[in-house]
Amino acid sequence: MKSQPTYSTEFKIDAANLVIKQGYSTKEACEATGVGPTAIRRWVTQLRQEFDGITPSGNAITPEQQRIQELEAKIKKIEWEKDILKKATALLMQDSIKR
Template structure:
């Protein structure tokens, strides 16, 4: 038995059946007419590519992210101020000579 060339549309449809329509791999293989190993590989690759895109951020998580970003910005600003106030003998050690 030879190999069957599957075009991108058929591949996308097979992945959609498994990912969005919750078909099992064997049922999707029957519907599309491809082998289970190939379909498992396609779905695995698709899931790796779309890993972070499937779950939207919850509002409470988004609020936490924003507060942490604000704290980070404040700490970075404080760090810059402290770097400017370094004593001259430490500036030499850190390569900050003028």
């Protein structure tokens, strides 16, 4: 079974920008980069969405959206920790009331 190649974020942005900013067709971008049309179309769509401020469900490719994903993950972790502390406090309060 053939493994899929891994491309850097910079490569994905450059390849998508061939279509978005330089007017290449998907086919021309494929020929220029050696990447298949499905990947090029996916990167173009994702980059356009990220430029429009839409945070992707997968890994972001623009630095701004990567930072948003990083901050959202931190918020989620902090909220999770806060919930644990609330539950622990409630248990301790119950225990002290029983005494």
